[in-house]
Amino acid sequence: MTDLQKEIQYIKGVGPVRAKLLGRLGIKTIEDLLYYTPFRYEDRGNIKPIGELIRHGADESYQTVQGKVMASGIVITPRQRKKIFEATIGDGSGYITAKWFNQPYLKDVLKKEKRVVVSGHVRRDPYSYGLYMDGPEFEIIDDEEGELIHTGRIVPIYHVTSGLTQKVMRNIIKGLLDLYPLPEILPQGLLDKYHLPGLHDAVNQIHFPPERSEMDLLNRGGTRSHKRLSFEEFLLLELGLAIKKSTVTQESGIAFKVDGPMIRRLHALLPFRLTSSQQRVIDEIMGDMAGLHPMNRLLQGDVGCGKTIVALTAILIAVENGYQAALMAPTEILAEQHYRNIQVYLDPLGVTSRILTSGITSRKREAILKDTAEGGVQVVIGTHALLEGGVVFKRLGLAVVDEQHKFGVLQRATLKRKGYNPDVLIMTATPIPRTLAMSVYGDLDLSVIDELPPGRIPVITKWLYGDRRKEAYSIMKEGLREGKQVYVVYPLVEESEKVDLKGATEMAERLQRAFPDNMVGLLHGRLNSVKKEEIMGRFKRNEIRILVSTTVVEVGVDVPNATVMIIEHAERFGLSQLHQLRGRVGRGGGKSYCLLLTNGKVTEEGRRRLSMMARTNNGFEIAEEDMAIRGPGEFFGTRQSGIPELRVANLLRDVKILEAARKEAFEIIAKDPALERPEHRLLRHAMEQKWRDKLELATVS
Numbered sequence: 241m242t243d244l245q246k247e248i249q250y251i252k253g254v255g256p257v258r259a260k261l262l263g264r265l266g267i268k269t270i271e272d273l274l275y276y277t278p279f280r281y282e283d284r285g286n287i288k289p290i291g292e293l294i295r296h297g298a299d300e301s302y303q304t305v306q307g308k309v310m311a312s313g314i315v316i317t318p319r320q321r322k323k324i325f326e327a328t329i330g331d332g333s334g335y336i337t338a339k340w341f342n343q344p345y346l347k348d349v350l351k352k353e354k355r356v357v358v359s360g361h362v363r364r365d366p367y368s369y370g371l372y373m374d375g376p377e378f379e380i381i382d383d384e385e386g387e388l389i390h391t392g393r394i395v396p397i398y399h400v401t402s403g404l405t406q407k408v409m410r411n412i413i414k415g416l417l418d419l420y421p422l423p424e425i426l427p428q429g430l431l432d433k434y435h436l437p438g439l440h441d442a443v444n445q446i447h448f449p450p451e452r453s454e455m456d457l458l459n460r461g462g463t464r465s466h467k468r469l470s471f472e473e474f475l476l477l478e479l480g481l482a483i484k485k486s487t488v489t490q491e492s493g494i495a496f497k498v499d500g501p502m503i504r505r506l507h508a509l510l511p512f513r514l515t516s517s518q519q520r521v522i523d524e525i526m527g528d529m530a531g532l533h534p535m536n537r538l539l540q541g542d543v544g545c546g547k548t549i550v551a552l553t554a555i556l557i558a559v560e561n562g563y564q565a566a567l568m569a570p571t572e573i574l575a576e577q578h579y580r581n582i583q584v585y586l587d588p589l590g591v592t593s594r595i596l597t598s599g600i601t602s603r604k605r606e607a608i609l610k611d612t613a614e615g616g617v618q619v620v621i622g623t624h625a626l627l628e629g630g631v632v633f634k635r636l637g638l639a640v641v642d643e644q645h646k647f648g649v650l651q652r653a654t655l656k657r658k659g660y661n662p663d664v665l666i667m668t669a670t671p672i673p674r675t676l677a678m679s680v681y682g683d684l685d686l687s688v689i690d691e692l693p694p695g696r697i698p699v700i701t702k703w704l705y706g707d708r709r710k711e712a713y714s715i716m717k718e719g720l721r722e723g724k725q726v727y728v729v730y731p732l733v734e735e736s737e738k739v740d741l742k743g744a745t746e747m748a749e750r751l752q753r754a755f756p757d758n759m760v761g762l763l764h765g766r767l768n769s770v771k772k773e774e775i776m777g778r779f780k781r782n783e784i785r786i787l788v789s790t791t792v793v794e795v796g797v798d799v800p801n802a803t804v805m806i807i808e809h810a811e812r813f814g815l816s817q818l819h820q821l822r823g824r825v826g827r828g829g830g831k832s833y834c835l836l837l838t839n840g841k842v843t844e845e846g847r848r849r850l851s852m853m854a855r856t857n858n859g860f861e862i863a864e865e866d867m868a869i870r871g872p873g874e875f876f877g878t879r880q881s882g883i884p885e886l887r888v889a890n891l892l893r894d895v896k897i898l899e900a901a902r903k904e905a906f907e908i909i910a911k912d913p914a915l916e917r918p919e920h921r922l923l924r925h926a927m928e929q930k931w932r933d934k935l936e937l938a939t940v941s
């Protein structure tokens with residue numbers, strides 16, 4: 241059992257050099273290698289008589305033949321003077337020549353009379369008119385009983401790195417499979433229920449599929465063996481999540497009183513009525529907060545759906561119960577804005593709040609830290625600065641994290657640890673595809689706001705290229721004439737930050753000349769926080785009419801009077817990012833525009849993104865598409881997500897399997913919370929292995 245965790249270096253045929261190469265592929269242990277699945281397969285099982293190939297001609301098709309080496313030797317090409325090893329292979333029906341460049345050692349391998357199977361593309365020599373294959377894969381059949389692994393069958397192809405060949409991979413893996421019988425870890429009941437093969441068979445067949453397997457299914461990763469391994473992987477993942485979740489629900493938290501007068505007073509102060517989604521989510525949060533165990537809830541809602549007021553309600557519940565609350569946002573601008581928006585309500589309710597960012601003076605900071613530690617401040621809003629060691633709360637009862645995807649799991653955990661089992665509410669405007677909600681966020685309770693406040697008109701999105709830029713300016717002019725405001729977003733790509741900054745600056749100057757009656761402002765990441773705040777303030781007050789900005793406006797900025805958003809070099813942005821940006825307009829009820837500008841050629845993938853944007857305003861559809869384009873890893877940075885890496889399973893392909901595994905895992909944990917029953921012993925062991933590196937995370941977050 242533990243043998244599987246043995247380092248790969250000590251396996252026959254590996255050694256330190258190959259171990260290092262394998263390490264580059266993320267393979268460290270025997271288990272890693274056994275679960276290192278081929279990314280595709282080749283069918284070399286259909287052995288053809290050479291005579292048939294001769295009759296049908298050399299069509300460059302990929303073929304496999306079997307025969308005897310009739311003659312072999314090294315020839316030197318007359319012009320380039322390259323050494324080529326050639327072997328003539330005959331099977332009674334005809335002859336074919338196999339050629340290998342620069343592999344003279346083959347003369348000791350493919351000697352006369354050796355029986356071989358070779359696979360390669362069949363070509364015809366223009367001079368001799370004979371058939372040949374260039375550098376075919378081959379395998380010597382020395383003993384009749386032996387199993388072919390490189391040719392004469394369906395053959396696995398692995399992602400390799402330079403220095404490692406397919407043949408070496410196959411040999412090592414084959415050796416391992418023959419040596420290690422894999423003990424079953426899944427309960428028999430589950431195998432039966434889902435018609436899954438046992439572990440040993442599945443692993444064997446993934447690497448060396450049986451004859452007559454369906455090539456298409458194999459190459460899609462859709463065989464029962466693939467399903468079995470994906471199911472196992474998801475089950476172990478979900479067991480970890482289920483345990484994580486049940487641990488939190490067993491911790492004792494703060495049982496807040498949620499029906500105090502302050503919440504009623506807050507809701508009376510609002511200039512609008514809560515949407516029914518907002519009300520429902522507030523009820524869910526109140527249920528959690530009133531409970532004996534800590535809240536661990538993810539609030540998801542498209543940009544502009546009104547998450548802030550929901551967070552504020554939670555904050556006031558904490559405050560009313562004599563606790564402090566923290567709200568963390570990813571940028572200074574966003575923190576500022578939350579601070580200002582929330583203060584409007586906190587002040588009349590007599591609640592004290594402070595903002596803490598890294599941009600403030602140290603004198604101010606000292607005072608805030610002191611007040612926070614002594615409990616004089618009830619609500620602290622800030623950026624990553626909240627996470628620093630010096631920030632100590634007297635009695636933190638609630639931690640809210642806005643735009644969660646900008647933070648890692650560890651940061652979430654750090655904030656949480658500033659209190660004693662405080663309630664945690666995390667919010668995201670990037671819709672989380674269902675598969676991620678079941679995996680990366682699988683230990684959280686999920687609330688969704690699925691409607692926008694009434695009266696919002698969908699943003700009109702256009703992709704304008706080349707000459708159509710003029711259209712953008714006329715829409716902009718029109719908006720300005722109606723007293724509206726405009727965002728012009730400029731991308732900032734790290735490598736060429738200076739160039740882009742110059743671009744944004746010039747753009748601002750150009751616009752100022754073109755619209756002399758409208759004040760143009762420029763906002764970018766290099767400005768200090770005082771300056772940023774000043775510019776945002778002037779934009780909010782409608783003094784600045786056109787705001788040229790690098791992506792600092794990406795998240796959360798709320799200026800309802802801004803109705804036109806122009807995005808320069810839109811092809812450089814990711815889909816979710818574009819959707820976030822678009823969420824800055826369409827907030828006031830008037831007609832709004834999001835204009836995507838591109839110059840020159842746009843890649844295929846870029847087109848896909850831009851036309852998707854023009855086609856729909858639905859954040860979920862966009863998120864799904866974005867995940868499909870970039871892959872789940874990129875999309876949500878699963879590396880820092882705190883869940884184990886997936887080796888076989890695929891979050892896009894295996895949704896159904898994930899659902900089943902999640903259901904089963906949660907049922908298992910409900911019945912056997914610590915996996916103590918004998919039939920779960922191996923399962924627990926495997927789960928612990930999988931979560932090993934993540935266990936600390938698992939317990940803190």
Ligand code: ADP
Nearest residue numbers: 512513514515543544545546547548549693798
């Ligand atoms: P987000 O979910 O993107 O954080 P905000 O909380 O910033 O959204 O809300 C966006 C805008 O909608 C704000 O101006 C807010 O005051 C307003 N808003 C929130 N809820 C409602 C509502 N129920 N009716 C009308 N306007 C609302």
Ligand code: MG
Nearest residue numbers: 547548642796
């Ligand atoms: Mg927000």
